[in-house]
Amino acid sequence: MFISVNSIRTLSNWYAHFGAVCLLISNTAFAAPTLTQTIDNALTARCLNKERTAVNIVSLSTGRTIYSRNPQTPLLPASIMKLVTTAAALHYLGPEYRYKTKLLQTGRRIGDTLQGDLILMGSGDAKLVHTDLWQMAQQLKASGLNFIEGKLIADVSLFDNYDRAPTWDVDRSQRPFDAKIGALSLNLNTVAVNLRPGANVGDPLVIWLEPSPAYMRIDNQSTTAAKGNGTAGVRRVDDAQGGVRIVVTGNLPQGDYDRTVLVNVDNPSRYTIESFRDYLGKAGITVRGATEIVNISPNNAREVLEHESPPLSLIIKEMNTYSSNFMAEQLVKTIAVEKVGKPATHLNGLKQVADFLQTSGVSTQGVMLADGSGLSKQNQITAKMMTDLLVMMHNRFDIGPDFMTSMRVMGAFGLHSNRFKNSPAHAHVRAKTGTLNGVSTLTGYVPSNTGRQLYAFSLLLNNNGCGYKGADDVEDQIVNALFLQGDELPLVSSSQLPVTQ
Incomplete structure (x- = not known):
């Protein structure tokens, strides 16, 4: 069988054309999306x-x-x-910008005694934490102060009385993301409930609060379980007398790691000022007067200390x-x-x-x-x-x-x-x-x-x-x-x- 030169050229042209068509189809079919x-x-x-x-x-x-x-x-x-x-x-x-939380006093200082009130003035600081209050209490103690004859006052005049955005639902959960706001706030307005299994099966869990103001008490209904999975529940109960119970139920297994559960607080101003009272006591300073929350500080109050927030x-x-x-x-x-x-x-x-x-x-x-x-x-x-x-x-x-x-x-x-x-x-x-x-x-x-x-x-x-x-x-x-x-x-x-x- 013989094929002429012209036939070969024709076939070559056909194959070239066919290859170009195939290449075009191939590129179209497999092109990456833009x-x-x-x-x-x-x-x-x-x-x-x-x-x-x-x-x-x-x-x-x-x-x-x-x-x-x-x-x-x-x-x-x-x-x-x-x-x-x-x-x-x-x-x-x-x-x-830094928030400035101030300590003010009325009256006068005589020796180791303040014959007047001590005022904690809220600045709206979202980062005020319990260690800041402890440091302020230690600074007062280092200055030689042992006794405060007057009241311990929280000045919350900087913000209005709304403890939430007005468009939020009135009913709130106790979870940290749902915490209330306030001019004087502490620890993101949550209390840390620390849980540790007891030494033996059947023992109640070891529980402590940080901070631990006197009006909050622990209601421990929990137990230590045998090794395995365990679940402990924490809730806050506000009673009619103004006290707060931190109720802990359920169990954690023996030998398990410590847990910390954050629960928000109902009254941020009270929580902050009562926590400060607790730290003053631990620093060795006795406050003889009551705790009070006000919307304006006395005109004769003068600054004692100032705490600055992070930037x-x-x-x-x-x-x-x-x-x-x-x-x-x-x-x-x-x-x-x-x-x-x-x-x-x-x-x-x-x-x-x-x-x-x-x-x-x-x-x-x-x-x-x-x-x-x-x-x-x-x-x-x-x-x-x-x-x-x-x-x-x-x-x-x-x-x-x-x-x-x-x-x-x-x-x-x-x-x-x-x-x-x-x-x-x-x-x-x-x-x-x-x-x-x-x-x-x-x-x-x-x-x-x-x-x-x-x-x-x-x-x-x-x-x-x-x-x-x-x-x-x-x-x-x-x-x-x-x-x-x-x-x-x-x-x-x-x-x-x-x-x-």
């Missing part, structure tokens, strides 16, 4: 409510919005509201790491005190926060601020508002670095680091999470893999049926896509791209 397609795919999850899901992503390197879905739909923020409070607090107070930059870091509702609401009232005056109200504080957003150029269309922590279901924010805030704060050299570092580095070694721990973007995401029933939110910053691009993102998943893990998976897919595929986009905005004619 960044936009990857995000679109993540948002096809059946558990999402499409109308109640919002995404907005902005390239900080170019200023362009690179992805947007329902960006101006008002939705519940949950705890990402704390980023709004964080930014406003930094703007009004500054990173170096605001460290307070907001702790607030956002632990997602402390208590700290966020304290900050709202602190803003009100500093900008409007006392007594601080939530309304005045939130008005200042709203003014900060508007004067900073942040979109507030459809936005409603009901508290500082995100616990209220009357809050309404948008994904565009949050990315506007992130972009604006990134560009503020005076407070932007403190704002960014207040967010957890997700997946890095350290506290609360399981999120993104095993993902490509681990240790690169700075973000704040938010969770309520049916609500999952995530807002923050992530770079591209090479670091050439930096993105601000806000993801709001409202009315979702995904559950905690399912919602996290959707959000993680989007953030990981920004990290892995973020370099697909040009480093100049569309308005800066060269135009050819």
